[in-house]
Amino acid sequence: MLATLTDRLSMLHGRLHAERSRSVLLVLQGLDASGKDGTIRRVFTGLNPQGCDVESFNVPTTTEAAHDFLWRIHHALPARGDIGIFNRSHYEDVTAACVIGAIDDRQRKARYEHINAFEKMLHDEGTSIVKLFLHVGKDEQRVRLQARLDDPEKRWKFDRSDIATRAKWDEYAGLYDAAITATSTRWAPWYVVPADHKWVSGVAAASILVDTIEELDPKVPEPKEPLDGIVIA
DSSP states (O other): HHHHHHHHHHHHHHHHHHSSOOOOOEEEEOOOSSSHHHHHHHHHSSSSSSGGEEEEEOOHHHHHHHHHHTTHHHTTTTTTTTTEEESOOOGGGTTTHHEEEEEEEOHHHHHHHHHHHHHHHHHHHTEEEEEEEHHHHHHHHHHHHHHHHHOTGGGGGGHHHHHHHHHHHHHHHHHHHHHHHOOEEEEEOOOEEEEESSHHHHHHHHHHHHHHHHHHHHOOOOOOOOOOOOOOO
16 A cells, blocks of 8 residues: 555656646644654655755754744745655644743744744645644653664664653653644644554655645646657667
């Protein structure tokens, strides 16, 4: 299923890239070890890298923190004709930011309105937004985090802060539930994807992306002049 979907996605991406009038943004969110990196690798392997960009968002830099919370997001959006993938996103600014005390509840709720307006503007300007929350179970997360520790090839992915974050599972779950409820809109819907089985999240992500771009129905532009009958010597 995944191979069929990725072949279809590659073809649609080629048309979107050739058309160069619209773009697609995939937002991937999830708790630690939910499979964001693996989903990107499985779904986008084989696509033309010239029209596909991955952006990862970590703790804001000093420069980023000196601006509004959407400043660094706007700068990283895909150009017309491209697919952009956000590995984490502005939704960290209404979840993690609240857990660490960087914002209060009043600011969090105000940011929901800012996000909805921002995403509506992007939609109106020709960017189709797909938002996936990879929902990994608490037991499965424990298994994956332990696997990172036990495998020397994956140990670099482990951070001690993962343990502290896991201890606040219920708080993060509540904040994501609130954010998804407040910001799942007609122009930028959320999809909650079960992620305990990696093949399920891969097929789901590819299916949703294929459906989104098929609805756009991108067209390869016609040549500027007739080319019939030309024979290359």
